[in-house]
Amino acid sequence: MSGFEIERKFLVRKNSNWKAMAKSSTRIKQGYFAAENTVRIRIRDNRGYLTIKGPSTNGGLTRYEFEKEISLDEAENLLKLCQGSIIDKRRYLIDSDTHTIEVDEFYGDNEGLVLAEIELSSETESFSHPAFLGPEVTGKKNFYNSQMRFFPFKLWRDQLSREYW
Amino acid sequence: MSGFEIERKFLVRKNSNWKAMAKSSTRIKQGYFAAENTVRIRIRDNRGYLTIKGPSTNGGLTRYEFEKEISLDEAENLLKLCQGSIIDKRRYLIDSDTHTIEVDEFYGDNEGLVLAEIELSSETESFSHPAFLGPEVTGKKNFYNSQMRFFPFKLWRDQLSREYW
Numbered sequence: 142m143s144g145f146e147i148e149r150k151f152l153v154r155k156n157s158n159w160k161a162m163a164k165s166s167t168r169i170k171q172g173y174f175a176a177e178n179t180v181r182i183r184i185r186d187n188r189g190y191l192t193i194k195g196p197s198t199n200g201g202l203t204r205y206e207f208e209k210e211i212s213l214d215e216a217e218n219l220l221k222l223c224q225g226s227i228i229d230k231r232r233y234l235i236d237s238d239t240h241t242i243e244v245d246e247f248y249g250d251n252e253g254l255v256l257a258e259i260e261l262s263s264e265t266e267s268f269s270h271p272a273f274l275g276p277e278v279t280g281k282k283n284f285y286n287s288q289m290r291f292f293p294f295k296l297w298r299d300q301l302s303r304e305y306w
Numbered sequence: 307m308s309g310f311e312i313e314r315k316f317l318v319r320k321n322s323n324w325k326a327m328a329k330s331s332t333r334i335k336q337g338y339f340a341a342e343n344t345v346r347i348r349i350r351d352n353r354g355y356l357t358i359k360g361p362s363t364n365g366g367l368t369r370y371e372f373e374k375e376i377s378l379d380e381a382e383n384l385l386k387l388c389q390g391s392i393i394d395k396r397r398y399l400i401d402s403d404t405h406t407i408e409v410d411e412f413y414g415d416n417e418g419l420v421l422a423e424i425e426l427s428s429e430t431e432s433f434s435h436p437a438f439l440g441p442e443v444t445g446k447k448n449f450y451n452s453q454m455r456f457f458p459f460k461l462w463r464d465q466l467s468r469e470y471w
Binding site: 146147148149150151152153154157158159160162163164165166167168169170171172173174175176178179180181182183184185186191193194195196203204205206207209211215218219220222223224225227228229230231232233234235236244245255256257258259260261262263264266271272273274275276277278279281284286287290 | 311317318319322327332333335336337339347350360361370380384385387394398409411424429437439440455
């Protein structure tokens with residue numbers, strides 16, 4: 142069920158024999174997400190996705206990731222619950238030997254930033270470095286999209302050019 | 307895709323003609339959840355669920371709610387990313403006129419607390435009050451399961467008995 146929920150809640154009186162009136166019961170265990178996890182809503186062309194990423198380990202190299210497709214309607218409703226500016230980018234796929242490199246060209250407050258990502262099957266897997274790859278920024282938090290919504294590229298691009306380019 | 311992600315990230319060199327090498331591209335817009343939203347992982351008997359609730363409006367009466375079934379494996383992995391103690395309870399269903407009342411009996415650190423919830427189709431809809439319903443606690447934050455994991459019933463039950471019972 143997705144939508145607006147209206148409910149009223151009451152304490153249950155002791156010794157009121159309520160349990161004898163129950164038609165069924167289920168056991169429930171539940172937990173709530175910590176702020177260190179990233180919960181992302183994405184609209185990609187016309188499809189919606191919900192993604193959850195756990196905290197980074199190994200200097201940002203490994204993260205638990207969960208992704209589910211959701212309806213465009215749901216994605217638009219959930220985007221309204223998001224904080225900070227929306228990240229807007231175009232993702233290009235480039236084949237490089239046996240890998241596919243994803244290159245993200247950012248717009249809006251992150252205009253001018255272009256990042257490449259390569260997904261590996263192990264931390265030690267080797268891969269060829271095409272000439273367009275610049276300095277590695279794996280694990281650097283200001284390049285996380287989740288950080289860029291609060292501290293976009295336009296605020297730190299000058300610092301970056303001294304440091305990396 | 308769900309699982310562990312290993313990826314390395316690079317800046318892309320200016321004037322390196324990378325765009326001519328792309329085989330395809332997609333436009334992406336995405337946002338990240340604010341801390342005011344609740345992201346809940348639930349295992350109910352042997353099934354997993356992911357639920358997102360927006361902030362309460364109207365004194366806790368109305369909240370946007372999104373729910374998706376996920377696999378038990380996914381639920382167990384996501385539960386590991388949760389913070390505070392896990393809420394453990396048995397939910398009983400009790401028919402009352404045209405409504406079904408859900409009664410939650412809590413265990414563990416919340417042992418002794420029993421709460422009833424009734425879902426309504428509008429904020430003004432009337433319903434019968436069976437004798438087992440005690441004082442209303444709609445919108446009171448210490449009865450939110452998401453709060454009870456940090457501040458469980460055993461820490462405030464004595465205060466409650468003076469105030470409500």
